[in-house]
Amino acid sequence: MDASSSVSSLRSAPAVAGARQLLADYFELTKPKVQTLLLFTTITTMEIAGSPPVSKIALTCLGGYLSAGGAGAVNHYYDRDIDAQMRRTATRPIPAGRISPRAALIFGFVLCALSFAVLSLTVNMLAALLALSGFVGYVGVYTVWLKRRTAQNIVIGGAAGAVPPLVGWAATRGSVSWTAVYLFAIVFYWTPPHFWSLSLLMKDEYAKVGVPMMPVVRGERETRRQILLYTLLLYAVSQLPFCAGKFGAAYLVGSILLGLAFIGGAFLLNRRADRRTALRLYLFSLAYLALLFGTMVADVKL
Numbered sequence: 001m002d003a004s005s006s007v008s009s010l011r012s013a014p015a016v017a018g019a020r021q022l023l024a025d026y027f028e029l030t031k032p033k034v035q036t037l038l039l040f041t042t043i044t045t046m047e048i049a050g051s052p053p054v055s056k057i058a059l060t061c062l063g064g065y066l067s068a069g070g071a072g073a074v075n076h077y078y079d080r081d082i083d084a085q086m087r088r089t090a091t092r093p094i095p096a097g098r099i100s101p102r103a104a105l106i107f108g109f110v111l112c113a114l115s116f117a118v119l120s121l122t123v124n125m126l127a128a129l130l131a132l133s134g135f136v137g138y139v140g141v142y143t144v145w146l147k148r149r150t151a152q153n154i155v156i157g158g159a160a161g162a163v164p165p166l167v168g169w170a171a172t173r174g175s176v177s178w179t180a181v182y183l184f185a186i187v188f189y190w191t192p193p194h195f196w197s198l199s200l201l202m203k204d205e206y207a208k209v210g211v212p213m214m215p216v217v218r219g220e221r222e223t224r225r226q227i228l229l230y231t232l233l234l235y236a237v238s239q240l241p242f243c244a245g246k247f248g249a250a251y252l253v254g255s256i257l258l259g260l261a262f263i264g265g266a267f268l269l270n271r272r273a274d275r276r277t278a279l280r281l282y283l284f285s286l287a288y289l290a291l292l293f294g295t296m297v298a299d300v301k302l
Contacts, residue, residue, distance in 0.1 A: 011180050017022040025093035029076050029104055030069030030111070037289060038068055038164045044293040045168030048300050052172045060127065060171040063119035064164060067131040070111030071160070077105040078143050082209040088202065101290035108139075119171075127171040134163035148210070151217040152200055154199075158191035158246040167297055182241045183293075189234040190289055193266060200224070224270045227281070229267040235259035238292065246298045254295035 039061050046052055046060065076083070076094055084095035093099040112135050119128035142157025162184045169180035196214050199206065200223060203215040207209045214223045236253045265281040 001266065021098065025098050026107060029073040029099070029107060030065070031072035031075075032069075034072065035065055035068055037286065038161065039064060039185070041292055041293055042164040042168040043158045044203055044297050045165040045180070046172045047297045048179070048183075049169045049172035056123065056171060059118060059122045060168060063115045063128070063131055063211070064167055066111045066115035066118065068138075068164075070108045070115060071135045071143075072105050073108030073110065073111060074139045075143045078103050078139075079147075082211060085209050086202075086205045088205060113240060119167075123171045124174055126174060126176070127167050130163055130167045130170055130176075131254060134160045134167070136160075137163070144212070149212070151212050151214045153212070154195045154214075155192050158195070159188055161191055162187035178244065179241060179246045182237075182244070182246065183296075184294070185237050185240070186234070187289070189230060189237050190285065192230040193234065193262070194282065194285040194289075196223050196227050196230075197278050197285060200278040201282070224266075224273070228263075228266040228270045231263050235263060241296075247296060248302075249299075250302055251295055251299035254299075255292060258288050258292055 042061060042064050043057060047058055076092060079089075080094040080101055081090050082088035089095065094101055094104055112132070115131055115135070116128050119131055137157065137160030142153060142160055146153035146157045165183035165187060166180050168174055169183070171177055199213045200215050200220060203220065204212070206213045207216045214226060218226075238259055239252075242252045242255065262284065265277075265284050269281050270279045
């Protein structure tokens with residue numbers, strides 16, 4: 001390699017690294033970690049609804065990811081002021097100065113438009129409209145309206161995160177049935193104990209930026225009590241599909257065991273005011289939802 005080639009390589013290396021960082025930052029705006037469970041509930045719901053072809057599952061997941069990712073990008077834009085003050089979020093692309101707020105906002109709405117186009121043109125209009133409702137719910141209802149105003153933000157706004165099962169069912173059947181509504185309700189009632197377990201670990205940061213999460217406004221003791229109450233409600237709701245005759249014995253056994261484990265963890269958290277117990281319940285809640293939806297698929301396929 002001659003001297004000119006070496007100089008050219010050295011000059012191109014920072015450009016390549018910068019391009020990779022930029023792509024990584026835009027990818028981060030879509031909140032990929034959050035999306036994993038959303039996509040899982042979409043795929044499992046589609047399998048429950050009728051085992052559609054892989055191509056339809058892929059297109060539905062693509063449309064769902066674009067919609068939720070767009071909502072995540074707009075959330076990054078709107079919350080950039082408080083993100084800059086919180087240690088957990090200060091290194092995000094916008095507060096760190098790697099992506100401009102305007103670019104993130106445009107990116108979010110472009111993803112939303114692409115989602116609607118993909119779902120309406122390749123899946124069906126109902127799935128596209130439901131995905132759009134999830135975008136509007138997360139951005140307009142949760143992020144802009146509720147998050148900074150009420151401790152019930154995650155309860156009401158959490159409906160946006162429960163939309164994927166509706167999208168998956170509509171993509172497969174072209175309609176929404178009571179089974180899809182039951183699955184929506186399960187995710188809806190799962191969200192408060194899941195998120196409040198995490199919020200107990202971040203209480204001080206939320207208090208610092210004035211976000212009225214449950215532990216900040218009502219205190220940790222009341223938050224732990226609310227977690228237990230919502231876990232009991234979740235258990236009751238999770239039995240509705242079986243009671244309605246939509247699932248069989250395999251689901252009944254799985255939902256009972258998982259539900260009792262969740263209730264046990266919530267009861268323990270209600271007795272122990274420590275971070276380790278809160279973290280364990282938060283992590284278990286992730287496994288709970290994945291295993292419950294996996295049990296539904298197993299029940300249908302057996």
